[in-house]
Amino acid sequence: MADRPFRNPLLAKLDMTSHYTIRSAWEGLEYLLNYWRADHNASYTVALQVCRDAVDGWISPERAREVLRRALDDASLSISKSRRSSAKLRSKSKNVRPYPVSSEQLASIQSSIVTGKRNERKTIAQADKAPRSQPRIDADHRRSRQLNQHF
Numbered sequence: 001m002a003d004r005p006f007r008n009p010l011l012a013k014l015d016m017t018s019h020y021t022i023r024s025a026w027e028g029l030e031y032l033l034n035y036w037r038a039d040h041n042a043s044y045t046v047a048l049q050v051c052r053d054a055v056d057g058w059i060s061p062e063r064a065r066e067v068l069r070r071a072l073d074d075a076s077l078s079i080s081k082s083r084r085s086s087a088k089l090r091s092k093s094k095n096v097r098p099y100p101v102s103s104e105q106l107a108s109i110q111s112s113i114v115t116g117k118r119n120e121r122k123t124i125a126q127a128d129k130a131p132r133s134q135p136r137i138d139a140d141h142r143r144s145r146q147l148n149q150h151f
Contacts, residue, residue: 004054004061011079012072013037019079025054025064032068038075047071 003026010022012031020035022028029051036044047068054064072078 004057006061006065008065010065010069010072013077013079022068025051025061028064028068029055032071036075036077038077041074043071043074 003024005024006022010028012020012022012035014020014035020027020031022031029048032044032048032051038044047064047070050059050064050067053059054061069078
């Protein structure tokens with residue numbers, strides 16, 4: 001017995017909101033025995049036998065995957081690739097901003113995109129290097145000087 005994985009996993013419904021990912025013939029066998037909600041018809045019986053044979057090494061895991069996929073499709077328990085890919089697209093297309101933007105900021109951003117210019121902002125280091133007519137006094141020093149003048 002060996003756990004022989006599929007090249008592409010299958011998604012099977014568990015209930016209305018959750019799914020079971022089948023990555024190998026062993027997991028397919030587990031799903032068929034423990035989580036199968038539909039009738040035990042001919043496709044179920046064939047899938048059960050084929051998954052057992054794949055686990056034992058008598059047939060390829062890809063053959064077991066195809067039979068299991070057909071059984072899931074017959075019972076309406078499979079989740080198709082188109083539904084999976086559209087769910088991925090929906091989750092990636094959410095428009096989430098990391099911080100709120102005012103209407104003026106948005107207009108500025110849009111105009112800079114249209115004109116191709118960036119907003120020129122001076123950094124603190126650049127502001128410190130700029131020549132001044134008066135020496136720079138930090139706020140704490142200025143406050144302490146004002147307090148000392150009153151006393």
